[in-house]
Amino acid sequence: MTGWWKNRSSAGKVELYTRWSFYLFVALEIVSFGMVPVAAAAGKSSHTVPLLLFTLVCGHAALCGVLTSESLHWVVGRRERPVRLAVVTAVASGAATFIVLALEAAGKIPERGVTAMLLPAFTWFSAGALVLALRSVRKMRWVGPAAAAGTGLTALALGLPAGEALGYAVVVLLGSLFFIFTCGFSAWLLRTVYELDHSREVQARLAVAEERLRFGRDLHDVMGRNLAVIALKSELAIQLARRERPEAVEQMIEVQRIAQESQREVRDVVRGYRQADLAVELEGARGVLSAAGMDCRVDFRAGRGPELPAEVQSALGWVVREATTNILRHGDAHRCLIRLTAEETGSVTLLVENDGAPEAPAGPPGSGLAGLRERLAALDGTLQAGLVGDGRFRLRAEIPNRRPQELEVRA
Structure with a gap:
């Protein structure tokens, strides 16, 4: 009603x-x-x-x-x-x-x-x-x-x-x-x-476009020089091969080395792009939610943060990023709670809960939650998301971990 x-x-x-x-x-x-x-x-x-x-x-x-x-x-x-x-x-x-x-x-x-x-x-x-x-x-x-x-x-x-x-x-x-x-x-x-x-809405689109431009610049910086060197050395190898000079083989070996190095650098760029720092994402969530007019209180001490493995922090950082995006795009939230807990039993739990969630989804489910489940599944983790009553939406991610510590962030 x-x-x-x-x-x-x-x-x-x-x-x-x-x-x-x-x-x-x-x-x-x-x-x-x-x-x-x-x-x-x-x-x-x-x-x-x-x-x-x-x-x-x-x-x-x-x-x-x-x-x-x-x-x-x-x-x-x-x-x-x-x-x-x-x-x-x-x-x-x-x-x-x-x-x-x-x-x-x-x-x-x-x-x-x-x-x-x-x-x-x-x-x-x-x-x-x-x-x-x-x-x-x-x-x-x-x-x-x-x-x-x-x-x-x-x-x-x-x-x-x-x-x-x-x-x-x-x-x-x-x-x-x-x-x-x-x-x-x-x-x-x-x-x-x-x-x-x-x-x-325009600001959110510009942020996505800026991130794409940054990724494009990183790829250009990595591949531009290497591709130019590969082109020059390939041309030199062709000229030496036509003259039946033995140095052509050395030039092609060098081309192969540069190509393999380029592959490694591209993997590093993509890996860094796909990884999300948990502390950065928490601070970013606080700034974005505050700018949107929500009741945002964050208690995060960098020196006493959770000592989690890099892959766990990256996965949970993506959960925070996706949850923040969903809060801004859907519903009319005024309050949000983000709680990160590392229990002694060896599981790390991230809970994101906000009010003002619509009772029915505005459209077909997107690929954001599916992508998060894939990331967490690679670490034997699970993800649960859905309405819990009174217009509140709860997202719960859990990943096995052996380092107990607790951090609560109220946003």
Whole structure:
């Protein structure tokens, strides 16, 4: 029942809250303002004008709701800006305001205070909806004064008293400015949240690309010189062989030696690339989780760290790296616990647990956990991962070891 909320990202939650807050404006306009003429006409013989006004309020509220929905889609970058719908809403709001003032001037309004209640319904909510379809603050600030001036001038043109027209204009101006500020700030906040979420994804992609470039540079540094020497010595051996010189054999022996040395250097580069230092990965996890806004506390003393074999540290370092990546990519974690324990029985256990995990996976399982299981299996280790309730995800890796020591890292 709560998956529709827990399975959303932080940006998605902010959008859902903002969207339904604006949808409540539709009900607020109908209930708070639309029922005013109906209530004022209670006990009277004619209900034509009150029903007309109620219909206008309902239609205007629905139109503003549709414009709000489309504008929010534009704010988060899903659709184009609803320019035509905004123009239709502005024209419809102006027409509804003119009808109310014309009925007031003709004496058709049941009660005198009904007009003062209906004008805000057609100006305040439309001003807020129109602001959502604007990006420039300079354009937003003219919506309220334009609505107030239009209302006041229309009232004067229809023959209403100047004091009454001024009062309508002031009410429209003050309420419109409040709705303009509220809606404009909400749109800016929603846009900023999505930009931050996108920036985090881009940052993760750039980190992967940077690592690939580093690996490529290392391979170029290792292979570039050796390949150039192999090419030169091969060319020299060809020339000597054509002249039937015995030195050609020595040059080819040298080419063979350089090729074997290159193979060894490439293996060293790949081995260093695939190995992960546990201490470095723990410090990296702390920095990344803190930068992501999570409750991150790390207690790791380099001088008193676990004395584990290099291959065990490398495997556990990869577990920390993969777990940190999954926490950032999936769910909406606020707290995380990383515990490393080397028991006297000879097993090393790494536990990574975080909250905010989605109840259902966002897509098909990736190769990250499968790769970790392969690494741990080479050391007779095991890996368990899954939900443990209350939105918590637990990843547990265990590797046999003979050196007992314990380290707890809270992140």
